[in-house]
Amino acid sequence: MRCPFCSCDNTKVVDKRDNREDSLTRRRRQCLRCGKRFTTYEKVEKMDISIIKKDGSLERFDIEKVVKGLKRAVNPNIISEDDIYLFAEEVERYVLNSEEAVTSRDIGLMILEWLREKDPLAYIRFASVYKEFKSLDDIKKEIDTLENN
Numbered sequence: 001m002r003c004p005f006c007s008c009d010n011t012k013v014v015d016k017r018d019n020r021e022d023s024l025t026r027r028r029r030q031c032l033r034c035g036k037r038f039t040t041y042e043k044v045e046k047m048d049i050s051i052i053k054k055d056g057s058l059e060r061f062d063i064e065k066v067v068k069g070l071k072r073a074v075n076p077n078i079i080s081e082d083d084i085y086l087f088a089e090e091v092e093r094y095v096l097n098s099e100e101a102v103t104s105r106d107i108g109l110m111i112l113e114w115l116r117e118k119d120p121l122a123y124i125r126f127a128s129v130y131k132e133f134k135s136l137d138d139i140k141k142e143i144d145t146l147e148n149n
Contacts, residue, residue, distance in 0.1 A: 003031035004038055049095055052103045059104075063092045070111065073126040078119045087114055120146055 002009045008031055015028035025042040050058040066088040074084065091110055095102045108130045115123035124142060133139055 001029055001040055003029075003034060003036065005036045006031060006034040008033040047096065050101075051095065051107065052101050054104060061092070061095050061102075063088050066091050066107065066111070069126065069129075070115075070122075073115065074119055074122040079122065083118070116146065 001011050003011055010032045011029045012032060013027050014030050014037065017026045018024075019026065023044055027040045027042065028037055029040060030037045049061045051061050053059050067084055070079075070084045070088065071081075091107060094110065095107070112123060112127060112130065115126055123146065124139065127133070127142055128139060131138070131142070133142070
């Protein structure tokens with residue numbers, strides 16, 4: 001890292017702090033020539049990953065869409081916001097590390113499985129949108145399936 005004061009590229013890190021919320025690493029550096037200190041920030045560049053939608057088109061994966069859908073479905077007294085973010089990061093890792101192209105259906109099924117374990121009511125809320133229920137009978141059938149498994 002080049003010193004902003006004297007342009008020397010011989011610096012050392014004197015303090016490092018990670019910020020988990022925005023994935024930033026803050027580094028305090030000191031120039032070994034002039035002795036002045038300065039701060040740099042480091043962030044992992046997000047890879048552009050796409051998923052295949054129901055209609056076959058490609059869409060950029062957006063972790064915030066996963067978080068938003070989960071927040072709409074869950075009761076915050078049962079599933080915390082931290083749990084939602086941790087699971088969303090797990091989905092993102094799955095998409096990043098998958099050898100095959102990931103579909104929105106794959107992601108939806110992962111979410112349903114997670115909700116089934118955490119909060120059955122949130123599962124039904126999410127499933128009603130994801131599976132596009134048309135009637136109360138569809139919901140009753142899903143509840144029966146949920147109760148029998």
